[in-house]
Amino acid sequence: MSQRLVDAASRALAARTSRRGFLRRAAIVGSAMVTAPAAYALRPISAYQALVLPADCPPGSQCRGGWTEFCCVKTGVNTCPPGSVIAGWWRAEGSNYCGGTSRYYMDCNSTNCSSCGCGASGTCGNECTDCDCHCMHDNCNLWKECCTRFRYGQCNNQIECVGPIICRVVTCVPPWEWDSTCTRTDARSDVTRFHDSACLHPPLGPYPARPAVVRDHSWLLRDTLSPGTPDRPVFTLGTDGDVSLMGDWTGAGIATAGVVRGARTGITGRGNLTWYLRHVEGPGQPDLTFDYGIPGDIPIVGDWTGNGVDTIGIVRGSQWLLRTRNSAGEPDISFTYGEPGDIPVVGDWDGDGRDGIGVVRGTTWLLRNTPTPGPPDHTFDFGDAAGIPVVGDWDGDGISSPGRFSNGTWQVINRLTTGGPDLTFQYGQAGDQPLVWRRMVEPVVTP
Ligand SMILES: [Ca+2]
């Protein structure tokens, strides 16, 4: 934004704030608490700061254009913010951002139509939501937020009434592999194909491992390898017998929650394993649901292809059956490794960005750098057989290494050789399921 535009914007604001500012302030005080507390917490603004409307901006500024801003510009993460759902999508061709395949645009509509019903449009007005039309981060040089009341209608049609579009997710993952309610009813518009932002392409890492535990279906996520209370809002997901997992299911640069139902219940070999994956941080319904595997299989996740997207897999005895998409279907990669009764583990043992495989047999770790059949590349002993094996890039150098969780005590090493732990800390308690997650550094959101 040039200085001339800044000056013009300031003048325009000064002229208009006094008249409309008071009413806008009244609206924002209530909404800051309700809509997206995480996003607001990241913004060093006072709740009394007035909203900048598109009309406040000089002619030709981005906010006066027709488009809605990306969610990753709002929150740092290329997923819908809490309190919103995808209500529709379109695709653009010829953008080169998705390796020659379709690029998908998904609009996240507010779900807070609490006080109103909807007509045939399926949308309620801004006056019914806590989302007022304004420039993203009150910046005339960004696109808009909550200014468009529209739904394409391919997703979440079970929700009769949604509010305006908060922001936009853009991905190479098709909508029906992002949200199970999305249909394939096609909509195409190439006009947005070059719309882009650096935050749509988070670095592939390395992101240092962060510890988590699941206790009675409550997820307690911590940011550092140290004792303390959860750093993230505690939420619940799953039910008795589910296996809990975390993965970066869309390449957003953050691992989110998932559970697999049927893995520990039901009759071995009969029925299905059902996967429930969340793309949004914190509480909410699963976005993506599909079947893969059968009872008795051990569910695993990994980035088998090195594209930053974690996808599913199962281990059946010593058979590894991996998918390169998060959807039902036949295995894309299958081979035999280990012995029945081994505990499977997944990690990037050589730091090339692709996950390898491994098994833990008692205290012995037998790791292989690639998801292929063959002998182990690394064999060593670590920990006591009673602890639950975990894997993480504890020191953030891009290479995964082992850990053990036992009654709330984590012991981890930063190498793939026999020896004692490099770091020991307490997080969680006996009976918890330990998990390892990761997240790109906190977004720097510039108002
Ligand atoms: Ca992948």
Ligand SMILES: [Ca+2]
């Ligand atoms: Ca690797």
Ligand SMILES: [Ca+2]
């Ligand atoms: Ca490491």
